[in-house]
Amino acid sequence: xxxxxxxxxxxxxxxxxxxxxxxxxxxxxxxxxxxxxxxxxxxxxxxxxxxxxxxxxxxxxxxxxxxxxxxxxxxxxxxxxxxxxxxxxxxxxxxxxxxxxxxxxxxxxxxxxxxxxxxxxxxxxxxxxxxxxxxxxxxxxxxxxxxxxxxxxxxxxxxxxxxxxxxxxxxxxxxxxxxxxxxxxxxxxxxxxxxxxxxxxxxxxxxxxxxxxxxxxxxxxxxxxxxxxxxxxxxxxxxxxxxxxxxxxxxxxxxxxxxxxxxxxxxxxxxxxxxxxxxxx
Amino acid sequence: xxxxxxxxxxxxxxxxxxxxxxxxxxxxxxxxxxxxxxxxxxxxxxxxxxxxxxxxxxxxxxxxxxxxxxxxxxxxxxxxxxxxxxxxxxxxxxxxxxxxxxxxxxxxxxxxxxxxxxxxxxxxxxxxxxxxxxxxxxxxxxxxxxxxxxxxxxxxxxxxxxxxxxxxxxxxxxxxxxxxxxxxxxxxxxxxxxxxxxxxxxxxxxxxxxxxxxxxxxxxxxxxxxxxxxxxxxxxxxxxxxxxxxxxxxxxxxxxxxxxxxxxxxxxxxxxxxxxxxxxx
Numbered sequence: 206x207x208x209x210x211x212x213x214x215x216x217x218x219x220x221x222x223x224x225x226x227x228x229x230x231x232x233x234x235x236x237x238x239x240x241x242x243x244x245x246x247x248x249x250x251x252x253x254x255x256x257x258x259x260x261x262x263x264x265x266x267x268x269x270x271x272x273x274x275x276x277x278x279x280x281x282x283x284x285x286x287x288x289x290x291x292x293x294x295x296x297x298x299x300x301x302x303x304x305x306x307x308x309x310x311x312x313x314x315x316x317x318x319x320x321x322x323x324x325x326x327x328x329x330x331x332x333x334x335x336x337x338x339x340x341x342x343x344x345x346x347x348x349x350x351x352x353x354x355x356x357x358x359x360x361x362x363x364x365x366x367x368x369x370x371x372x373x374x375x376x377x378x379x380x381x382x383x384x385x386x387x388x389x390x391x392x393x394x395x396x397x398x399x400x401x402x403x404x405x406x407x408x409x410x411x412x413x414x415x416x417x418x419x420x421x422x423x424x425x426x427x428x429x430x431x432x433x434x435x436x437x438x439x440x441x442x443x444x445x446x447x448x449x450x451x452x453x454x455x456x457x458x459x460x461x462x463x464x465x466x467x468x469x470x471x472x473x474x475x476x477x478x479x480x481x482x483x484x485x486x
Numbered sequence: 487x488x489x490x491x492x493x494x495x496x497x498x499x500x501x502x503x504x505x506x507x508x509x510x511x512x513x514x515x516x517x518x519x520x521x522x523x524x525x526x527x528x529x530x531x532x533x534x535x536x537x538x539x540x541x542x543x544x545x546x547x548x549x550x551x552x553x554x555x556x557x558x559x560x561x562x563x564x565x566x567x568x569x570x571x572x573x574x575x576x577x578x579x580x581x582x583x584x585x586x587x588x589x590x591x592x593x594x595x596x597x598x599x600x601x602x603x604x605x606x607x608x609x610x611x612x613x614x615x616x617x618x619x620x621x622x623x624x625x626x627x628x629x630x631x632x633x634x635x636x637x638x639x640x641x642x643x644x645x646x647x648x649x650x651x652x653x654x655x656x657x658x659x660x661x662x663x664x665x666x667x668x669x670x671x672x673x674x675x676x677x678x679x680x681x682x683x684x685x686x687x688x689x690x691x692x693x694x695x696x697x698x699x700x701x702x703x704x705x706x707x708x709x710x711x712x713x714x715x716x717x718x719x720x721x722x723x724x725x726x727x728x729x730x731x732x733x734x735x736x737x738x739x740x741x742x743x744x745x746x747x748x749x750x751x752x753x754x755x756x757x758x759x760x761x762x763x764x765x766x767x
Contacts, residue, residue: 215526245496458753471740
């Protein structure tokens with residue numbers, strides 16, 4: 206018998222992966238959590254029926270949500286990861302020697318527990334002495350910690366359930382206030398093929414709060430359409446003017462060339478950005 | 487009742503699309519041909535159970551297989567499209583005023599007939615007086631036409647059945663001989679996530695034949711992994727040194743920025759290229 210896991214990514218599109226075995230399933234206070242072992246993508250973390258991360262392609266997402274922002278800040282010392290309970294983003298942040306403290310603010314403690322048990326490659330960094338895991342509401346935490354962070358990484362699920370507020374202008378204002386002088390915010394903002402309205406709304410909000418705002422892209426096979434967007438807000442430096450320094454920072458996707466290429470948007474994505482910023486920059 | 491079409495893209499991954507209706511099915515002398523209308527991607531051309539093109543995302547593939555090569559040639563006048571019976575590549579080629587003649591060499595006449603009937607957006611250019619459709623073996627045609635073309639575009643299916651020979655070094659040697667002095671060859675070479683061996687082999691062959699060879703990428707949602715590679719061989723100009731001129735050439739994906747960004751490979755793809763060229767360039 207063949208077992209397949211199918212995610213209905215949109216109303217009319219589904220991605221299926223052949224399953225070797227189900228490793229874990231539970232209903233947490235916040236969501237349904239499954240860990241499966243797939244034939245092509247290795248172990249896969251699934252929340253409320255949506256693929257969050259897989260062993261095979263997680264490097265793209267985690268490198269791209271972390272390094273672009275970290276390189277845009279001149280010397281990131283204090284970093285917050287909102288969501289990201291699998292630990293993959295924290296692992297990338299810890300590659301920077303300038304980093305003194307990383308706060309992981311994850312609302313669902315069970316995600317961290319599952320990652321520690323089933324995804325050591327992702328969660329390995331969580332025991333680093335610089336890391337503190339807070340099982341709390343990220344929105345409230347950011348509101349209550351003004352001027353606390355150099356970089357905030359919003360590694361959220363899709364904007365359903367507890368993640369809805371993470372895509373609101375109010376939250377981005379809190380992020381601005383929680384950031385230091387050269388502070389940088391980055392958030393995952395879904396697929397330009399399937400979520401144009403969301404990107405437009407989120408990017409418009411970030412652009413209205415931060416003096417510098419940029420959208421960039423990366424290719425993530427297990428996410429809907431395979432093309433994913435990230436929105437970055439910066440108080441000072443423009444990521445386009447950065448020369449990344451990767452000394453001692455091993456990567457499999459991100460390079461200096463990829464940093465700049467990621468901001469060269471296809472015309473149909475440029476149009477989403479232009480609409481979000483009403484044609485002005 | 488809901489109908490879904492499922493393509494098993496690899497042994498362990500499948501992409502499914504909700505189907506509104508089946509418009510056409512036939513067994514041609516070369517392959518099984520289906521045209522379906524899907525909810526998310528519009529009309530879809532399926533050959534031997536593999537998605538060839540869809541109304542919604544065809545612009546990415548056709549712009550990216552055509553414009554990078556066309557812009558790399560200083561003045562393309564005579565162009566060959568090998569395969570590409572849907573007409574999408576021809577449509578893009580015809581956007582260049584320098585073009586005097588386009589030969590479409592498609593082995594399966596039924597693909598062109600189906601495209602004319604069901605994909606007017608793709609096949610519209612086939613009636614242009616500059617276009618000639620030859621229903622013939624592309625390998626033999628290229629062998630027999632030395633010095634005939636400025637640009638050769640290999641818009642093939644996957645390397646199974648009649649397309650196998652289109653990925654061989656012998657064919658690339660024929661292409662070299664069929665090209666004029668500044669000639670440029672481009673070929674689709676599958677997904678860097680799923681087809682590393684194929685890319686390595688095809689790119690190694692092209693690199694051994696052409697003085698300039700470059701791999702580049704584009705995001706195509708309905709192709710396996712969503713990330714697709716193209717291999718370019720050039721007799722003279724390096725695509726990296728080109729400043730694209732898009733005057734009078736409308737696009738939805740390709741821009742000057744995208745041209746250059748497409749060659750900025752993620753590190754894991756750089757490694758495939760390095761292996762293909764044994765670390766040297």
